[in-house]
Amino acid sequence: MKILNFFPLSILHDQINLSDKKKNSLLDEVKDMKNNSKNSKPKPDDRSWTGDTQGYEFIHKNPKFSDFFLELKNKIDLYLDFLKIDKNQIETYIQRSWVTISNGKEAIAEHQHLQSHLSFAYYLKKTPEDSNFVLHDEVFRNEFIPGLFSSKTLKDKKVIKEMSISTAPKIIVTVKENDIVLFPSKTLHSTEPNKSNNERISISGDITFLSKDSSLLEHLTPSFENWNKL
Template sequence: MATILNCFPLTVYKDRLGLDQAYRRQIGDAVINAYRTGSKAGVSKTSAWTGDRNGREFLHLEPAMAPMFKGVHARMVDYLRALKIDPSKLDLHYTRSWGTVSEPGQSIRRHRHNQSHISVVYYPVKDAGTGNLVFHLPDPLNEFSPGLFEQHSRDMGLITESNILNSEMVDLPVEEDDIVIFPSKTYHGTEPNNTPGTRISIAIDVVITLKDSGGVEYLMPPAEKWRKSQDV
C-alpha cells in the first residue's frame, strides 16, 4: 500500500488568552484612541490602520498592558515546548508591539516581519464576521508546476478538492480573545472586514537570544553581551 508522507509542516499555535472582557475593552479603547488622535500613515478605504507605521509600536512598555504581555509570554513558552524547544535556555524579547484597527472594507495586506523571530497576534476586540487571519505560502512545496495551485486551476476543475496539500493560502478563523503565534518569516494578512463592525488586534514581534551562548556557533548571544559600535 502506498504511503503519503507530509514533510516540513508550518506549525501555528492558537489559544485563548483568557483576559476578562472589561480588560479587553480597555486594551481596545487604548488602540482606538491612538488611531483617532494620531497620524494615519498607510490608511485608505481598503487598508487598515497599523500602529507600527504611526509611532505607536511599543505597547510592551506601557504598564497598563502588562497583564496581556504576561499571558503572551506563557503562551509562547507553550509554543516552544510544542516544537520540542527548551524555553529555559532562551530569553524572549518583546521588540515591537502595536495595535491595528480594521474598519468596514479594510484589510491588512500580505506581509511578513523579517526583523524578528516569532510573531504574535492577539484579538482583544473582534466583532463577528470582521475577517480572519490568512497565511500565505508564495512557493508551495507541492506546487511542481508554477501557478498550479492558483484559482484558475480550481475554476477549470484541474484541482478537484482544496486542502492543505494543494493550497497557497490558509484561512485561520479567529475570535475575540484568541492569540496566534507563528514564525515571523511567515507571510500573512487578513480578510477584508465586510461588516459594519470593527476588528482590533495587537501585533507583537519577539526576538530570541540564548541565555548562555558558550560553545554555540548559531543563534543570537545574550543581549547583555551586545555593545553599540559607537560606544567602543
C-alpha cells in the first residue's frame, strides 16, 4: 500500500548565524526598546512584550539590524526557489518588523498576519526550555468526520489512538537559538503556552511582494511607484 500526500503547507526552517558581537549589540538594542516602551497601557500579564505595540514596528529601519535583514533576504529567496517562483518578476519588501520578548508563562495566542504575504520568526535568544513555534491547521483535509481530530471526548476515549502528521490539528516546531522559520502570513500560528520562558527574544516581520512589471498580470499588486495618493 502507499499513501499519497498532496497540498502540503511548506515552512522554511533554517539558521541565521550572526557573530556573538553582533548578537550582543542587537540584544542591547532590544533592551533599549523595552526600557523605552511607548505604550502607556500595561500589557496583559500572560502576554509577551511585542515591540510593534510599543512603538518599535520598523526595526528594519535600524542600521544595527541591517546584517540580519540581508540574511533574511537570502532565506526568502530560498523559499521562493523552493516554490519555483521567478524572483526576477517580483519585488520583495519588508513592511513591518519587531521584537518579541517572553518571560515566564508569557505567550502569543493564535493569530495570522493578514496584511502581508510571508512572515518570519528568528530566535535571537532562546533556551531549549523556552516556548516553541506552533502551527495550527484550519483546513483539516483528512478529517472525514467533523471533529474527528479536534474533539476532546474523542481524544479522551482514544478513538484516535495516536496523532500523526496526517491528523494533527496543530504541530509544535522545535526551534533553537539562531533558527528562523518563514511561512505564509495567512498561516494560523502561536507560541507554546504554559512554558517557562527565560527571556526568550525573537524577531518577527512581514514581507510583501509586488510585481516588477504589472502589464498583462492580474493577480500581483503593481509596484507602488505607479500608485497615486488620493
